[in-house]
Amino acid sequence: MLVLAGDVGGTKTALALAQGGTIIERRVFPSAAYTSLEALVSEFLGQRGKEISRACFGIAGPVSEDSVRTTNLRWVVEARSLERTLRVPRVTLVNDFHALAIGITVLPASDLAVLNDSPSDPKGPWVLIGAGTGLGEAVVVHTGNGYEVIASEGGHTDFAPRNELEIDLLRFLLKRHERVSYERIICGRGLVALYEFMRGRSPEAESSAVREEIARSSGDAAPIISGHGLAGDDPLCTQVLSLFVSIYGAEAGNLALKVVARGGVFIAGGIAPKILPKLLDGTFRSSFVAKGRLSPLLEATPVKVVLNSDAGLLGAAALAARLAL
Incomplete structure (x- = not known):
């Protein structure tokens, strides 16, 4: 067949x-x-x-x-x-x-990278979130016959800034968009928007070499920004990637809280494998678990990155x- x-x-x-x-x-x-x-x-x-x-x-x-x-x-x-x-x-x-x-359920352990190593409740709901061109989200619950997948458009929920920097980011994006969702930030174009935001705050921080590289990029600056951010050889790109991963972790934590995802959180999409070293450095996890009185719940929630494209x-x-x- x-x-x-x-x-x-x-x-x-x-x-x-x-x-x-x-x-x-x-x-x-x-x-x-x-x-x-x-x-x-x-x-x-x-x-x-x-x-x-x-x-x-x-x-x-x-x-x-x-x-x-x-x-x-x-x-x-x-x-x-x-x-x-x-x-x-x-x-x-x-x-x-x-x-x-459904694909995640058949992947071997070697196709997953661990961000938060906690035991998974085999009967608990689990969630997935993934940034690429947009931001996808879904919820999976166990049934007597296997899994029930609840597709979601949660990536389009309203962006909730957590501090003064992110409040300024919201103001910056509201000048471009009538409404700002998480997908405006946690995606390829969102990474570029973050670069433009941070550059606007400190124009002197942009290196001429990166500016020229972006100008030659045929409109796709995200790989350049993330590449320099991962290498740590450009302070502005490094700050931008850290902010991107921090907001990504915060929204993953929001999704986990909404269904009490004791079965785990899976980070998917095209961007995650490309920035895996940054996801593993603690920035993502720190934002993921920073949920006040519910922080212990998130600390006990397993988080893994899907590596298989x-x-x-x-x-x-x-x-x-x-x-x-």
């Missing part, structure tokens, strides 16, 4: 053919280069649509009645339209973090395979 799996994001879309839970072919496409998901998948499949039994796509956006308007793309994706265009008997759409949650694809493939049973 051949199934088609997709992990559809605002920046890139990963597609895979899988058999028996194993990915046998995989390609990554720039999402914005295509007018629709149908066009992108058609290029990947060629003439192989009739060979595929089922398909499942994890898509960054809220799914309702087998349809989703993507959050960071101008796509409207409909399952029935995909079935007709691709000649696949059944297509299912789920939120990308729904697929990711194919976790969402694996989850989508598993869901597609279930549909064929």
Whole structure:
């Protein structure tokens, strides 16, 4: 049985053919280069649509009645339209973090990095949060038949500043946006916004070398900022990355509190593996556990980083395979 799996994001879309839970072919496409998901998948499949039994796509956006308007793309994706265009008997759409949650359940320990080493309650709910083009969140609860995934758009909740610096950050962002959510900060573009904010506070702190590097970056300054922040060779980038990770940890702690995530917290998305040394240096954990009277609860909550970039694809493939049973 051949199934088609997709992990559809605002920046890139990963597609895979899988058999028996194993990915046998995989390609990554720039999402914005295509007018629709149908066009992108058609290029990947060629003439192989009739060979595929089922398909499942994890898509960054809220799914309702087998349809989703993507959050960071101008796509409207409909399952029935995909079935007709691709000649696949059944297509299912789920939120990308729904697929990711299923994928996490099959990952080996070697695909996870530990940020907070505490015992996990095997019956407790667990959560995942991940920054990339946007900020995804989901909640997973145990049932008598396995797991129930509750997809969430929690990344779009209102940003809550914790100190004078973050209050100034909120004021800075309100000049650009009518409303400021966590996703405005904890994502690739958010990292750039933080750099611009911190540079505005101390213009003399920006090095000419980094400024010129950013000018040559074709509009994607986030890897430059994070790279220098990780290397510690530029004070401004180092401060920016620390602020980014601190706010990331605070929101992860907020999510854990909302469901008392005794089963653990998983940090996913494309950014986390790239900045893993910074996540491991204590900055993230310090903000994660700083919850006043509830700090002991967070200190006892396990936190792990998902290192496998194919976790969402694996989850989508598993869901597609279930549909064929």
